[in-house]
Each structure stands twice: as C-alpha cells, then as structure tokens.
Amino acid sequence: MKFFxxxxxxxxxxxxxxxxxPKPLLPVNGIPLIYYSLFQAWVQNAEGAVINLHFYGDKIRxxxxxxxxxxxxxxxxxKEIxxxxGGIRTGLERAGWMGETISVVNPDFLYLPEKGFKIVATPRTxxxxxxxxxxxxxQNASYTGLNLEGDRIRFGTGDLFYVGIGILESSVLEPIEPETYADL
Structure with missing residues (x-):
C-alpha cells in the first residue's frame, strides 16, 4: 500500500x-510524532510514502x-499551503500515484493499534x-465529534472521532487541479 x-x-x-x-517533529517520549506515522506505514508493508511540506518543511526533510x-x-x-x-492531490501527482488507493496517516495523532490491526484497502472490502x-x-474529550448518517460522516458534536487514518481512492481528487488550494 502507498501512504500519504x-x-x-x-x-x-x-x-x-x-x-x-513543525508539529510532526514534536517529540512524544523523545520520538518525533512523524515517526509514529511512518511506523504505522512500515507495519502495513508500505511501498512508499508521500509527505507534503510547507511550514518548516526543511526541518522535516x-x-x-x-x-x-x-x-x-x-x-x-x-509558495502557499x-x-x-490540494496537498494530497499535488503530492500524488508529483509521485505518479494518481489512480492508486492511498492510505492517509496523520502525523499529529498518536494511535497505537492492537496487534494485528490492518489498514484495509477500502474498495476491495x-x-x-x-x-x-x-x-x-x-469521556470529556475535546476532539471534533463525528456522526454517522447512513453512509455519510457529519462533523459536529457526535460521539465518534477520527483517529487520523483513512483510505482514499485518488480518483476522487481528479477534479482538483494540482498546485491549487482545496480542503476536505
């Protein structure tokens, strides 16, 4: 699997x-956060990872x-974030990974899953x-709450939260021009 x-x-x-x-280099137990994301990718047998850079990107590199x-x-x-x-679309384009299934793993959320956890390639399941x-x-957490409404996820005050791991068919980003701003 390929990672972003x-x-x-x-x-x-x-x-x-x-x-x-930059936030991905903040240490937790002496280890910069980004290494926890890279470890998750490694455990999942990563073929490679695209990491986008802007704020103090030279320090991450x-x-x-x-x-x-x-x-x-x-x-x-x-030039601009x-x-x-937009960052995912541009990064995948530059790596030649458009058309691929990508796992997105945020470097600002520390998640240590149970042994045997696998990121599943969504379209196959x-x-x-x-x-x-x-x-x-x-209880008493301040994460952005999420609600499930059928097959849709709604941001708000729900009783679920995003753990910083997702699967994305890169084709959903094709309408976005590379090198342009776009948020999710």
Missing amino acids: IPAAGFGTRMKELTRDL EELRNFKPFPIYFSEEK LGTA FSADCALYLLPQP
Whole structure:
C-alpha cells in the first residue's frame, strides 16, 4: 500500500510548541510524532510514502534524511499551503500515484493499534471512495465529534472521532487541479 502523510500544516492549535518546530517533529517520549506515522506505514508493508511540506518543511526533510525502510517522496508547497485535498492531490501527482488507493496517516495523532490491526484497502472490502477510521469519543474529550448518517460522516458534536487514518481512492481528487488550494 502507498501512504500519504500530511505534514505541511502550521500547527496553530499547538501555539508555542510549534513556534520554531513543525508539529510532526514534536517529540512524544523523545520520538518525533512523524515517526509514529511512518511506523504505522512500515507495519502495513508500505511501498512508499508521500509527505507534503510547507511550514518548516526543511526541518522535516532534514530529520528524515536517513530514513531507509521504504521510499519517501517529499512534495514541497513552497509558495502557499495547498490545504488537505490540494496537498494530497499535488503530492500524488508529483509521485505518479494518481489512480492508486492511498492510505492517509496523520502525523499529529498518536494511535497505537492492537496487534494485528490492518489498514484495509477500502474498495476491495466495500463500495466507497474514501473511508475514515473512527473510534468512540472518550469521556470529556475535546476532539471534533463525528456522526454517522447512513453512509455519510457529519462533523459536529457526535460521539465518534477520527483517529487520523483513512483510505482514499485518488480518483476522487481528479477534479482538483494540482498546485491549487482545496480542503476536505
């Protein structure tokens, strides 16, 4: 499976912690967050990963300069940040991965799944162009709540939250022009 790791964001909710460091490099137990995402990809036998860069992207590139378990393709958003959908679309285009099924693993959510967890290639298991992995909202948590309404996910005050892992048929991004801003 091929992976996309969105790492271009400004980390504004982290305030002072990201003043001089991009959020994917914030350490948890001495390990930068992005390595937890790369570990998830490695456990899933990643063929490669695209990581988009913008805010302190040079620091992320430098941190990962000796990463060897699988190929990493950096997609720099130099002039302006492209948003989640624009960043994914542009990164996949640059890597030559349009037409592929991609797993998106966010580097700002620490999730250590149970042994044997597998990211399933969605189109082979049920009919969907995109699937998000959700869990029940912990008591007193402040995550963005999600509701399931039939086959749709609605943002709001629901009792589920997105764990930062999803599957995406890249064809859903074809209407978006590469190098343009688009959010999900």
